[in-house]
Amino acid sequence: MTKKSGFDLRREKKMKNIEDATLELLNEKDISNITMDEIAKSAGVSKVTLFNYYNSKDKLINTTIQNSFASIIDEYERLIESELPFEQTYIELSQYKMRKIQSMTSMFFHNVMQQYASDETFFDKDAQEMSDRLILRMFRKGRKEGKINPAYSDEVLLTLMHIYTEGMKSQAYNSDNLIKYGDQITQMFLNGLR
Template sequence: MNGYTKNKLDKMSKIEQVTFDLLSTFPIKKIAVTDISKAAGVSKVTIFNYYETKQALIKKVIFDHFQTIYEQYEAIIQSDLSFETAYRRLTQFELTEMQKNSVTLNQNIMTLYASDPSFYDPATQDKSDQLILALIKKGRADGFINPHYNDETILSICHIYNEGLKIFSDTPDKLFAMTDDLTSIFLNGLR
């Protein structure tokens, strides 16, 4: 149990669930640690004993929420699907998962992504890059990706694309509406 007692794990679980629920309902700037502590039935001191900052708690909750998405990404990439089918399945899966979230949660995630340079820490960026590289490898094996494009170039394009997503921090629904077109443009560009 990572040195945590059952009581501590139970409190952390409650704090994280309450934080997720609040993120699904209110803009981040309107969520105070006092709100979290009251809803979780713990003191603010307890929260700060477990999490360095409110921001650290929120990031943990969001990344835990995305952990199952990363696991599904890996399963799709490792499957026998062709590169193009896998890529389309990944984008459709991500869109479906984001549509399961409340509008407020999606806006909070996009706001954090756009405003917090540390939102994607090096370990998270590396994990994302490894998934992209595995997908690129699949595309090369299928003969789909132009052999003149090296991994570093494609990875850079993905990073530029991800940075560009920040303009949708207030309107993620506009991004969702463009998913099919963006997917086609990206796939056609790799050929």
Template sequence: MNGYTKNKLEKMAKIERVTLDLLNQFPIKTIAMTDIAQAAGVSKVTIFNYYDSKQMLIKKVIFDHFQMIYDQYDRIVSSDLSFEAAYRAITQFQLAAMQQNTACLNQNIMTLYATDPTFYDQAARDQSQQLMLALIGKGRTDGFINPRYSDDTILSLFQIYSEGMKIFGETPDKLLAMTDDLTAIFLNGLR
């Protein structure tokens, strides 16, 4: 239990659920620790005993949300699907996940991604890179990816795409509308 009592783990889970609920409803800048504490039925002191700052709490909540997405990506990449089918399945899953989120949560995620250089930490980048390398490996096995493109080149392309997404921080719906075209452009470019 990582040195945590059952009661502490239950409180932390409730604080994190409440924080996610608030992120689904309100812009980050309008959510105060007082709001989180009140909704969770705990004191601000209790929250600060578990989390160093509001930013750390919000990052944890969002990364836990992302972990479920990464787990699904891993299942898709590890499946018997071809590279192209796996890439499209990942893209469609990501689109569906974003559509299940409220517009406010998507906006909050994009705002953090665009404005906080520490938002996507090294561990998250490493996990994402490992998933991308596994997907690239599947593409190479299937003969889909042009062999003259190195893994580093393809990873750089993923990074450029990821960095480019920051421009949609204010309008994630615009990005969603372009998903099919961006997928086709990307897949055609790898051949």
């Protein structure tokens, strides 16, 4: 592994500052009301720097959102590959997801959906497949420990998770209740209704 130059490290730090500032604005305002001038000021860089690194506002916003989700996937992978037993892994994943939901506003989710609606390649098929592979690795861990009935196929388990995830994304459901009852919902998922 080659050591990064000072230039590369400074560039990465600037890009992180820019994406952090953009993420903060995405939590506060509609995309149409966010300007490159505002992002530059918030990040402490020039507008020219923004265009040098990202070429356009759309590219910056897409990169920011995608990198935010990539960091979530990285944490999922770390937890799934940890030495924690299946049930503790699932509890940690659920708690992490709740913390992320709490840190993201309804405006952020609105902005994500707005970007997705304007660019169908915004979330690529590979991202969903990667998420599914992680979920299956977690369920295989549970099967290996005897916590998941081996009669449940991967397809059935993925379908259940997709239903669960889509329900969590529903705007019809109050996210405060999801957070309030998150631990109980996790226990019901792990233990069934016994």
